Amino acid sequence: MTGRGGGTADGQREVVDVARPLVLCLVNEAWFFRSHFLPWARRARTEGFDVALLASADGQPAALASEGIGFVPSLAARGGLLPRGLWRAARQVRDIVADRRPVILHAFGLHGMAIAALARLRGVRLPLVVSVTGLGFLAANGGLARLAGGLVAHMLRIVLDGAATRWLTENPHDGPRMGLRQAAAAGRVTVLTGAGVDAGAFAVRPLPARPPLTLILVARMVRSKGVDLAVAALSIAREAGIDATLTLVGDGDPANPGSYDANELAAFAATPGVRVLGRRTDIPDLLADHHLFLLPSRGGEGLPRALLEAAAAGRPAIVTAVPGCGDFVADGETGFVVEPESAAALADAIGRAAKADLAAMGDAARAKVERSGTVAIVGGQVVATYRALLDADATQAVVT
Incomplete structure (x- = not known):
């Protein structure tokens, strides 16, 4: 390959200008x-x-x-x-x-x-x-x-x-x-x-009125993200008298063996208080319409981009104590960190969030992004x- 814009003998595209590293x-x-x-x-x-x-x-x-x-x-x-x-x-x-x-x-x-x-x-x-x-x-x-x-x-x-x-x-x-x-x-x-994260794409907007307490989970619909735990936790919280809802945003990944199947997604959607929206591109607007970001990750991630986006939007998060999520969220300051694999612990955090100063937590989350997490x-x-x-x-x- 000798320059940008031409072709190669095997049909591959030219990739670079040779004058630059x-x-x-x-x-x-x-x-x-x-x-x-x-x-x-x-x-x-x-x-x-x-x-x-x-x-x-x-x-x-x-x-x-x-x-x-x-x-x-x-x-x-x-x-x-x-x-x-x-x-x-x-x-x-x-x-x-x-x-x-x-x-x-x-x-x-x-x-x-x-x-x-x-x-x-x-x-x-x-x-x-x-x-x-x-x-x-x-x-x-x-x-x-x-x-x-x-x-x-x-x-x-x-x-x-x-x-x-x-x-x-x-x-x-x-x-x-x-x-x-x-x-x-x-x-x-x-x-x-x-x-x-491009912090400029996520303006901090006022929190919606409550009740209800509105939670949002943005992720691929795969088991490693703990979507089933989020749905179970919401049900426990609602049974305890907490007026809360959960919005699930994201699509499945057919190539991933841990992807939820259509029946499981339908069961999530049928759970009282749960909305399943699928893949969306209006994430800043969706975050603005919710109080809290929820991600009960089972681990294995570096640091989920969606968690950074929520913080940039001034939204605190409930996450599990796994590498990445548990390091980024400061428990009691920018959100809540709970033990992994526990719907009960997540439900307890939802209850604490219902009484917390979420605006102050969201401001602290945004400040953390501005200090170390912008693109x-x-x-x-x-x-x-x-x-x-x-x-x-x-x-x-x-x-x-």
């Missing part, structure tokens, strides 16, 4: 990158980097192109760690970076880490940034799946870690659980406040990580 992002799904990390790419481009994506297409190439982000459709299967597909994707990495000027690889999650590791086995030696976007394989699964996921993660960490590797985590727990204590001691681990702050940290790796000698593509 390249950040090549390795991610499972393009929509996930665009949904969560697009502001990072924009910031990097503003500060002199080119950004390209190796991911499944899933309808996103045109949207990425409009942002000036290069795209190559990955040959690895969506949602899996099948060796053959990952090996082919690693070969794509080798082809993209061969004979190029400074290049940094940025791997997202286990999928990206696996491709980066196999690229190293193919002889690619480049500075690397790894985004640990959660450890769902450790928290949400059990038995052999959990053991296998943990083993894969630690093997990849051993292959990838080194002086030219930087790690980005979204909570203080994921680094140690990945075995990154030495990397942290060497200053190669940065804990971000999630992916950051400007987090994007700046990411680009600073790129710059720390941008050494004229170390960042040349080396393919042996």
Whole structure:
């Protein structure tokens, strides 16, 4: 590839202008990158980097192109760690970076880490940034799946870690659980406040009148989010005489084995006090119409973006004491933190919230976002990580 805008012999799109350093992002799904990390790419481009994506297409190439982000459709299967597909994707990495000027690889999650590791086995030696976007394989699964996921993660960490590797985590727990204590001691681990949030898109509006106390859960409708716990907690609270309602926003994920099925979603919708809206794009308005954000996560997430958005909108949250959620919410100050897997504890928190100064809590939540969680702050940290790796000698593509 020799420049932006042309084609290649194998039909892949040109991804970059050769005059600028390249950040090549390795991610499972393009929509996930665009949904969560697009502001990072924009910031990097503003500060002199080119950004390209190796991911499944899933309808996103045109949207990425409009942002000036290069795209190559990955040959690895969506949602899996099948060796053959990952090996082919690693070969794509080798082809993209061969004979190029400074290049940094940025791997997202286990999928990206696996491709980066196999690229190293193919002889690619480049500075690397790894985004640990959660450890769902450790928290949400059990038995052999959990053991296998943990083993894969630690093997990849051993292959990838080194002086030219930087790690980005979204909570203080994921680094140690990945075995990154030495990397942290060497200053190669940065804990971000999630992916950051555009605080300007979420104005703090006055709380609605109450009663009723209105709660909202915004998430994919999958078991790891604890939607069933939220519905059960609402029922317990209402039976205790608390006038409260719950709105569920989000769609399922058919590729996720933990996705709620149609019958389960119908049962949620039939529960007194519960509304199921499905996927919505008017999240700022929906948050403004509610008093509280509720997310009884079962763990495995870095820091949910929806939780950041609720805080930016000045809404306190009820969350479980799992990595990420339990770190971001200060119990009694910006919301309520309860034990995981307990509908009764959630219902008790709903009762406490009904008597609390939610406006003050919401203001404190917004202030926390402004201190550490805006896209400007987090994007700046990411680009600073790129710059720390941008050494004229170390960042040349080396393919042996």
